[in-house]
Amino acid sequence: MKKMYKSKNLITGTWKAKVFYVCVIILPMLQFLTFYFGVLVNSVLLSFKEYDMKTGEYVFGGGAYNYRLFFSELKSPSSNLGQMFVNSGIVWLASTMLGITLALFFAFYITKKMAGSGFFKLMLFLPTIVSTIAMALIYRRFTDRLLYSFFNDVFHYDFGKPFAGKPNEQFTACVIYTLIMGFGTQVLMYTGVMSRIPTSVVEYATLDGINAFQEFFIITLPLVYPTISTFLVAGVGGFFINQAGMYDFFGSKAEQSIQTLGYFMYNKTAGDGAVLSDYPKMSAFGVIFTLIAVPVTLLARWGLEKLSPNVEY
Amino acid sequence: MNVKERKKSRFSVYGLVVGAILSLYSFIILAILVWGFMVSLKQTGEFWNNPYPFFKAGEKVEFKYFDALTQFKVYPKEGFGSAYYDLIGMFSNSIIYAVGCALVSTLSPLVMAYVSSKYKYKFSSFLPKLVVVVMVVPIVGATASTLEILKSINLYDSYLSMLMLKGGFTTMYFLVFYSAFQTLSWEYAEAAFVDGASHPRVMFGIMLPLVKPMIFSVFLIFFVTYWNDYHTLLTYYPSFPTAALGLFYFNRNTDTSANETMLLTGCMLVTIPVIVLFLVFSDKLMGNISMGGIKG
Structure with missing residues (x-):
């Protein structure tokens, strides 16, 4: 029995180990997917939106307007x-x-x-x-x-x-x-x-x-x-x-x-x-x-x- | 000239130049803090007439530190009749915020580093690479996006949002813990598994206690960071003034020209706990970072 456990696979290869592994990583991974990856994707999407004053929501419609704004502001003397x-x-x-x-x-x-x-x-x-x-x-x-x-x-x-x-x-x-x-x-x-x-x-x-x-x-x-x-x-x-x-x-x-x-x-x-x-x-x-x-x-x-x-x- | 003398003489010019710069630097840092403390003991009127850190004849020492605990008030939500926090309330908030966020900020990279180094699945070998990429590749201007996500899931201005934001594992401490676990023998765990211990028992009961001093150091570093942090709260949890955020609100909302010394008293009250912590645990706070020195 002791010999069997010497092999790491016999410990970490079991279904119990896999369940434990998933339980440990699930919350940090969700955090990462939401607040790093999700935020990144949302940031790109948001950059193509505009704020609707009536509904208070961000809606697509302006195309690359916000990007054009950056370059026009960069050139503008004001x-x-x-x-x-x-x-x-x-x-x-x-x-x-x-x-x-x-x-x-x-x-x-x-x-x-x-x-x-x-x-x-x-x-x-x-x-x-x-x-x-x-x-x-x-x-x-x-x-x-x-x-x-x-x-x-x-x-x-x-x-x-x-x-x-x-x-x-x-x-x-x-x-x-x-x-x-x-x-x-x-x-x-x-x-x-x-x-x-x-x-x-x-x-x-x-x-x-x-x-x-x-x-x-x-x-x-x-x-x-x-x-x-x-x-x-x-x-x-x-x-x-x-x-x-x-x-x-x-x-x-x-x-x-x-x-x-x-x-x-x-x-x-x-x-x-x-x-x-x-x-x-x-x-x-x-x-x-x-x-x-x-x-x-x-x-x-x-x-x-x-x-x-x-x-x- | 013997070896000792030779060593001494070759450092003399360097020591003089850099030592002089460091002495001046230390003097400036100490002068700022000591001056802050001394003038906090003045009355505001006297401070305007005499900003020096000593008292002229007739000037009184006004020890406001106990009074400030209840008189230093901020109103996070402006408007008539809105709720206020005094410094006691803000210190309570600081402790709740700093302890909670330091816990999740320590635990998240800790457990991820543990499973990544000890459970040799394909995904495990991917995690350290992911952390390095996230650390190296800078993401700029994601605050608006984060705010929008938090508002859309109704977590803006809540304690849970703070825990979620601070619970990331892609920090340098993942790498610190990862290298520590890699040097730890797995034989302790194997012996425990033979005795019938479960995976959580091995992790919490055997492996994590082996890096307890490191865990404590990282927790301490995060605790101090969050104790001092006010930008995150101002952005995502503005109705929860900690002592640091309270200082910002007080400076912004109050006529500080009439409350200069009260503001400085508040500054010192926020500073004193971390300085005490620093003096008690300086080896832990500074030692761990040295351990985590990045090479390559």
Whole structure:
């Protein structure tokens, strides 16, 4: 009997095992089919519909009107869609490219257990666990009230009130906020991978007299490359999603010229600026963004794999 | 120069530069939080005159933290006579929301990873690939579609909708659990099957307890995430203000210029529980993510 059970098939091949298997996967699979696959299909269908004011329902009829609207808005000088692409690009560069670069330097510092590394690790992770809305509300008052008063009183310099100031000042304040609040998870990931690099490799290089910068660029970076490329690939979609904390700071009232695509989409569907008649338009925009994001993601993945240094440890 | 000295000297420039940046970063983060706490102890009028985190002569310390529990009110549905929530009610909602959603968000990838790694059917080998595809391929702007589906099945603005939305298994934690189960020996299960244990008994009684610390870490991470989350509730369950959503409503609906310090008190009250949780369980919260470090 015991021998029979040694074969996994005699355990998992029984009808009881199959019933158990189906019972376990049925709810998660239903969830997936409804809220991923179903939502995706419905999103495409909704993008071809329009809102019927009389019945309050979405009906087919406009054809590809919502898609045409996207391209006409993109060309229109009165629309901010083009500016939103630029803003999203800046936020993406700051949060993904600059964010990853700094996170790698920080992770190396922590992995090498340099002075205060334990404390810095905690500090870098702290913003990740604090409520975004609480942090944003405090940060806004910190810059607009404390820094404003401090620079005025001590240096007689008009620091301004970034969040109550000009749109470019508001945007800069949002970008800085996004950058400084986003290190936590990344640093932990990189620290985890860097700590797995064999000490023998590093010690051998140390005997050759390399300094910390050389170790970072020549040894560490190539070895953590797979993790970096994973973050870069996963970060592509962030271009269309990142709100740069704007909804936390301004609710639905962010200046049009500073809005990112993520903020615009959220505000039009879920925020105070949401209107039911905009749903088909937003779905069409979402489909277009997905159609851009998917090939770019796959291309980035392919390109980063091609560039991958041929190292193993 | 011995090896120790050589190691020390080669890190000196790097350590100085990055250490200085990290010190400045830590100072900013701590300054924001400490300043938030200190000015929450001021009266609003005094805060407008003196935004510094210290008290001038004649200024009083006003500890509002207990009063705020009942005085910090929000009205999710605007209009005369509408129901309101105070902070005690909102904290109760936060616990109900965070615990319930953290449970389903942990259990769903956990059980799927278990059957996928231990029951070698064709469908099982398909699941990890599906998860990777879902994680890598970005879907943008599906909120309108999700809202329409929830409204059409009468689940919009309900707790059940939250559990359903958060019960997805296609998260990175599927891969974390999957790799953990793959390293676990199946012999424990075989021995139990010989003794007549059923499949649910083996899963819940033997295999899952072997990854208990990991389950706890993932639950904790989700708990903190949902405690802080307000976007999802604002979108799909707006009549259920948690403490985080309450902060948003309070900031939006109240004349905050007259209630600045009350708002900051609310911010600190929402923040303090997670900081305590973080200090107690920092190794669990940060350790698990390191374990889940993606390679390749």
